[in-house]
Amino acid sequence: MDVFETAYRRAAVYRSGVANRQVRSQRSYCEMQTQFAAPLPETGSPDCAVIDELADIGEPGLMQITHPRFFGWVMGASSAVSVAADWLASAWGQNAAMHASSPTAAVVEETAAGWLLDILDLPREAAVGFVSGATIGSFTALAAARGALLRQQGWDCEAQGLFGAPEIHVFVGDDVHTSVLSALRYLGFGDQRIIRVETDMQGKMSASDLSRQCASCCGPKLIIAQAGQINTGAFDPFSKLADIARNNGAWLHVDGAFGLWARADPNLRSLTEGIELADSWVVDGHKWLQVPFDSGYAIVRDADALRKAMTISASYLPLQEQGDRAPSYLVPELSRRARGLPTWAALKSLGRSGVIEMVSRHCALARQIAQDADATPGIQVMNDVVLNQVILRFGEDQDGPDKRKAFATAVIDLLVQEGTIFVSGAAWRGERVMRISVISGETTMKDASIATDAIRRAWERVSASPPLNLAAAQ
Ligand SMILES: Cc1ncc(COP(=O)(O)O)c(C=O)c1O
Known part of the structure; x- marks a missing residue:
C-alpha cells in the first residue's frame, strides 16, 4: 500500500504549497510533450517509482487551478474533502452503474440528489x-426533452429514431454557451436549424423576440435558457420564458452550469425567479461546489422521460426495482465512477450555510474587483456584475476597438506571465475583454485586492509602453 502513501504525500505537498506557486503552469504544452515523450515500456516499473515519476515530471506542467487567485475560464478549485471522497470512490473501485454493483454508491447518489434538489430548490420529484x-x-x-416532445406528436423517437420524425424547433439565446450547441448536435439537431433569439447587452434572452419567433413556428418546441452567461453572468428572464413555453407547449431547459448555484443564496435567489417552472436544468458540481472534475448534474422534472431516454438494460444486468432511482437509467453511461461520493462529501462538509457563504463571498469579491478596476483610468467594466463574473475593457473610446484589443491581449499576457493571478480573455460585443471569474473556494478579499493591484500595474505598464503589435492595430 506504499503507493497510496506516495500519492497522498505528493498530493498533500502540492496542495499545501499551491498558494505560494505562480498560478500559471511553468511549462507549456510543447515542453511537456518533450518531457513525456517515451516509447511504450517493454517491462514494468515499481508502483511508487511510477507515481513519483508522474509527479516529478508532471508538476511543472500543472496549471494551479486550485490556487485562490486562479480566475481563468469558469473552474472550481476542488475542495480537500471532495478530493478525499473522490479518492475513496476510486480506491473502493465501485461501479455506480447499478444498485447491485454498489449499494453504497447508489444510495449516496440518491441522498446527494435529494440534497441538490433541496439546496437548489427545484421540484423534489425531479430525477x-x-x-x-x-x-x-x-x-x-435534452435527450429526455426530445423523446417527450416527439411522444406528444405520436412519434416514439427512442424506437424509431429521428428520420421522418416531426421537426422540433429549437430556440436558444444568441449568447448561448457553446456546449449547448454541441449537446444539440449530438442529438441530431444540426447547428443551422437552431433558431437564435435576440439578447441584450448582458447576453439576456429577449422574451418578446422569443415570443414572436415561437408564434411563427408550428410543431413541437424546445427552448433553452441560461442561468449565468459565461462572460457576464447574466440570467435570462425565466418567469417570462416559462409563460411563453407554457403557451406554446414547449419544453424549457436551463443551462445553469455555474449560475444555478445563485439559487442557494437568499440574496441572489431573485436572479433565478421562475427557473423552477422549467422542465430540465443542468448544473456542475466541478464549478461552484468545488467537487473535482468530472461532476455535473442533469435534472429532469419528468423522471419517466429521462428514464425512457437513458435506460440501459439487458438480461445479464439485474433489474433495478428497489426504489425509483436506478443510476444507469438516468445517465448515458453504464460503467462509471461513484460520482455521488464527492458531491455528498462537499455538501456534507459545507452544509447549506457553507454554500451560501461561499457563493455570496465570491460575488462580493467580484463586485469589489469590478469597483476597483472601474476606478482606474482607462479600464472599463463591461458587464453588470450580478454574479461572480467581471469583464474588463482596456483603453479609451478614442483608441478604437483594434487598439483596445491589443491592449487587452497585452495586459492578459503580462499578468499570466507574471503569475500572481491567472485570467483569460474573450470577445464580447466587438471588444477583446479580460474575463475574471471568482469561483475558487478559498479566494479571499486579500486575493481580490492582490488581483486588482496586479491588473492596475499591468495596465500601467502596457499603456506606458504600448505593445509592439499596436502599430499594426492602428
Ligand atoms: C454556462 C456554461 N454552460 C456549460 C458549460 C460546459 O460545462 P462543462 O465544461 O462542465 O461541460 C460551461 C463551462 O464553462 C458554462 O460556463
Missing part, C-alpha cells in the same frame, strides 16, 4: 443524473 459535466448534462436532459 437527477450524475454526469461528467454540463455539456453531457445538457445532452442527457
Whole structure:
C-alpha cells in the first residue's frame, strides 16, 4: 500500500504549497510533450517509482487551478474533502452503474440528489443524473426533452429514431454557451436549424423576440435558457420564458452550469425567479461546489422521460426495482465512477450555510474587483456584475476597438506571465475583454485586492509602453 502513501504525500505537498506557486503552469504544452515523450515500456516499473515519476515530471506542467487567485475560464478549485471522497470512490473501485454493483454508491447518489434538489430548490420529484459535466448534462436532459416532445406528436423517437420524425424547433439565446450547441448536435439537431433569439447587452434572452419567433413556428418546441452567461453572468428572464413555453407547449431547459448555484443564496435567489417552472436544468458540481472534475448534474422534472431516454438494460444486468432511482437509467453511461461520493462529501462538509457563504463571498469579491478596476483610468467594466463574473475593457473610446484589443491581449499576457493571478480573455460585443471569474473556494478579499493591484500595474505598464503589435492595430 506504499503507493497510496506516495500519492497522498505528493498530493498533500502540492496542495499545501499551491498558494505560494505562480498560478500559471511553468511549462507549456510543447515542453511537456518533450518531457513525456517515451516509447511504450517493454517491462514494468515499481508502483511508487511510477507515481513519483508522474509527479516529478508532471508538476511543472500543472496549471494551479486550485490556487485562490486562479480566475481563468469558469473552474472550481476542488475542495480537500471532495478530493478525499473522490479518492475513496476510486480506491473502493465501485461501479455506480447499478444498485447491485454498489449499494453504497447508489444510495449516496440518491441522498446527494435529494440534497441538490433541496439546496437548489427545484421540484423534489425531479430525477437527477450524475454526469461528467454540463455539456453531457445538457445532452442527457435534452435527450429526455426530445423523446417527450416527439411522444406528444405520436412519434416514439427512442424506437424509431429521428428520420421522418416531426421537426422540433429549437430556440436558444444568441449568447448561448457553446456546449449547448454541441449537446444539440449530438442529438441530431444540426447547428443551422437552431433558431437564435435576440439578447441584450448582458447576453439576456429577449422574451418578446422569443415570443414572436415561437408564434411563427408550428410543431413541437424546445427552448433553452441560461442561468449565468459565461462572460457576464447574466440570467435570462425565466418567469417570462416559462409563460411563453407554457403557451406554446414547449419544453424549457436551463443551462445553469455555474449560475444555478445563485439559487442557494437568499440574496441572489431573485436572479433565478421562475427557473423552477422549467422542465430540465443542468448544473456542475466541478464549478461552484468545488467537487473535482468530472461532476455535473442533469435534472429532469419528468423522471419517466429521462428514464425512457437513458435506460440501459439487458438480461445479464439485474433489474433495478428497489426504489425509483436506478443510476444507469438516468445517465448515458453504464460503467462509471461513484460520482455521488464527492458531491455528498462537499455538501456534507459545507452544509447549506457553507454554500451560501461561499457563493455570496465570491460575488462580493467580484463586485469589489469590478469597483476597483472601474476606478482606474482607462479600464472599463463591461458587464453588470450580478454574479461572480467581471469583464474588463482596456483603453479609451478614442483608441478604437483594434487598439483596445491589443491592449487587452497585452495586459492578459503580462499578468499570466507574471503569475500572481491567472485570467483569460474573450470577445464580447466587438471588444477583446479580460474575463475574471471568482469561483475558487478559498479566494479571499486579500486575493481580490492582490488581483486588482496586479491588473492596475499591468495596465500601467502596457499603456506606458504600448505593445509592439499596436502599430499594426492602428
Ligand atoms: C454556462 C456554461 N454552460 C456549460 C458549460 C460546459 O460545462 P462543462 O465544461 O462542465 O461541460 C460551461 C463551462 O464553462 C458554462 O460556463
